[in-house]
Amino acid sequence: MVNFLESVLRVAQHAEAGFQPVLPGLILLLPLVGFLINGLGAFMWRDNKRVPSIVGPLAIIGAFAVVVANFLAMRGAMPHDPAVVSLWTWMAVGDLSIGVDLQFDQLSILMMLVVTGVSSVIHVYSIGYMREDPGYSRYFSYLNLFVFFMLILVMGANFPIMFVGWEGVGLCSYLLIGFWYENREFASAGKKAFIVNRIGDFGFLVAMFMIFTHFGTLNFVQVFAAAPETLVFSGGVATLITLLLFLGATGKSAQIPLHVWLPDAMAGPTPVSALIHAATMVTAGVYLVARAGVLFAMAPVSQAVVASVGAGTALFAATIATQQFDIKKVLAYSTVSQLGYMFLAVGVGAFTAGVFHLMTHAFFKALLFLGSGAVIHAMHGALHKVHRHDDPNDMRNYGGLKNVMPITWATMWVGTVAIAGIFPFAGFFSKDEIIWSAGSYGYAVLWVVSILAAVLTAAYMTRLMVLTFHGENRTGGDARPHLREVPAVMWVPLAILAVLSVVGGWLQIPAALPLLPAVDSLHHWLEPVMEPARRVMMEHGFHQAHASPLGGGEAVWAISSTVMALIVVLLTFRALVRRRYRPAAESEAPTGFAGILYNKWYVDELYDRLIIRPLLALWRGCWRIVDAGLIDGTLNTMASGTRMVGWMGSLFQTGRVAGYMFWFVTGVVLILALLLL
C-alpha cells in the first residue's frame, strides 16, 4: 500500500531511462475513487444527481488527462522496451511471484487512450441519457468501476493482473446489462453474458497454468522474450496455449461459437452498450491476441484458426444484422462482425491492422450506439408523454426522423459511412488494411469472405439509416409531435465522436494509394511492441505478397473497395427508401430465408437443444440416480436398519416386572452355567 501511494505521488523509479511513466497509479486511482464516491452515493444520497454528474465524468476525464501526459512523454522518448511499474507484490508462493505491475508500452498507452477517451465522452453523454433514472448514482459507480477494471486489463504487466481486469470488466458488464434488474429478461441477459464468458475464462486460466509450467513466470516481458527459444515452432504446446488463450478471447469478444451473449447484452442502457459492448471491453480479446502476438506467431495453426473464426464471424454476424429490426440488435451484430475483422487481422499476423481497426471501430461504433441511444431516448420520451407502450427500440416504429433530429441524423451518417469503409472516413483505412492483409498473406478464402462481409456491412447500415431517418414517420399517432432532438449534453459527444470517426483513419495511410501522403504513424508507433512477433513470423517464412490472390495491387483493391461500398450504400438506399414499412405492432415476423436470419440462424435454439437440454437431463439423471438413489438410499437404509434393531429391542421392554425378572434370572442362570461348565 505504501508503494502504491508512493507511485501515485511521484514518478516510478523502475522505468528505464528516457521514458518515465507520469503518475501511473493515479490513472487507476481516479476511476476507483469515482466508483467509491458514486457507490456511496447510491446508498447515501440516492436522489442527488449533481454529485454523480460531476464526480463520474470528471474522474474519467482526469484519468484521460494523465494518460495523455503519458502518451506525450512516451512519444518524446519512444523507448524500445516496455516500462514496468511495480506497485507491490501480490502473491509469492514457491517459484511463483506475482506482482501488481503496470506495463507502459506503445500498445498499452494506445489502449489506455482509447479506453479513457471514449469513456469520457460516453460518461458525459450518460448525464443526459440517464437523467430520469432512479439508479443514477449506481449507474455512474458501475461505469467508473468498469473503466477501472478495463484500465487494469490493458495496463497489467503479467497475465494474472490482466486476468483480474478481464474478470472485473466481466463483472461490470454483468451488473450493467442487468442494470434494470426488475425486468427478469434483462437480468437473465446479464447472467447469460456472465456464464458464456466463464467458458472462455476457463481457456484463459488453463493457458495461464500452461504458460507458468513452461516458462516459470507469468510476466509479459519475460514470457515473450523467452517464447522463441522455449517453445517449439508450431509445436503442440505453443498451439495449445494460444488456442486456449483464443478461447478466452472468443468469450470476451463474442466470436463464434461464444458470440451469443453480446446481442442479448443490449438489455443494458445504451451508453453501456456503446462503451462496454462495442468500444472497449469486447475488444479485450483482440488486445489479448495482439499482446501475446509472439506466442501466436509461434503457432501458425492457431493463427489460421483465429483468422478463420474471425472472418467467419464477420460474415455470419453481418448476415444476421441485415434482418434485425431492433436498432441495437443491428448494431450488436455489427459489432460482432467488426470484431471478426479484428481477429482476422491479428490472425493473419497483421497485428497493427487489428489494433488500428479496434481504435477506429471504438470511435464509429460508439458514435453509432450513442446515436441510436439518442433516437431511443427521443422515442421513449415521446411515447412516454402519450402513455403508449410501443417498442422504442424497434426501427419499424421510426422513419423520417431526420427532420426532427438533424444532428443525430448527420452524425450517424458519418458513422455509417465510416463503418461501410468509404474514403476518407476512418473505417476505410482500417478495414481496407485488414482485407488487404488477409489477401496478401495468402488467405484467399478469408479474403473473399471479408469482402462479402464488407458488402453486407454497407447494406445493413444503410438499411438501419433508411428505416430510422428516411421515408415516412411511423411513430404511433399522437406521439409524433413530441419527438425532439436530444439536448446538447448528448449531441456534443456525438459530434466529437463523428470528428474522430473521420480523422481517426488518417493515422495510417498506405503508401500505395495515389495522390495521398503516406502516413505510417501507427505502424511506427506500435513497431517496438509488434516487432518480435513479426520477426518470428519472418524467420519462419511468412511474407506479405504485393498482389492479391486475384492479382492487382493494394491501390487497385483499396479504390475498388471504396467504390463498391459506395455503390452498395447507394443501391440499398434507393431500394429501401421507397419501400413502405409498417409499424412493429402491425408487422408480421419475416419468413423464409429472411426468417432464418431474423432468428439469428437459430444458434440459441441449437445450443439449447445440443448443450443446455442434454446437460440438464444429465444433471437431472445424476440427481435422481446418484443423489436420490445411491447416496440418499444408502443413508436411508442404514437409518431404517437402526430403527429396525431398536424396534426389536423394544419388544423386551414389556413393562411387566415379572418379564424382566424372567430374563434376569435366565441370564444369571446362563452365566452361571457358562462359568461352571
Add this chain to the structure above:
Amino acid sequence: MDIETYTLILGALLFAIGTAGVMLRRNAIIMFLCIELMLNSVNLTLVVFSRSLGIEAQVFVFFVMAVAAAEAAVGLAIIIAIFRHYELVDVDRFNLLKW
C-alpha cells in the same frame, strides 16, 4: 451329611422360593418380601462358608444387611407413594415408565 450341608440346602431353597416369589407374584409388598428372602438366604450361605473359609465372609453379611435396610426404607417409601396414588400395589399396572 453334616450341618453345613443342610444349612446350604436350606439357603438354596430359601433363594429359590424368593426368586419364584418375585417372578410369580404381582403384589409389590410380597415381591419386596421375597427379595428380602433372597438377600437373607445369601447371608445364610455366606455365614456357612465363613466357618471353613474365614471370617471375611461375615463382613459381607453386615454389608448386605446394611444395604438391605437402606433398600427397605427406600423401597417401602416408593410402594407407599404408589399406593397413595393408585390405591393398589399390583406391579403389572405400573407400566407408564416403560420407554
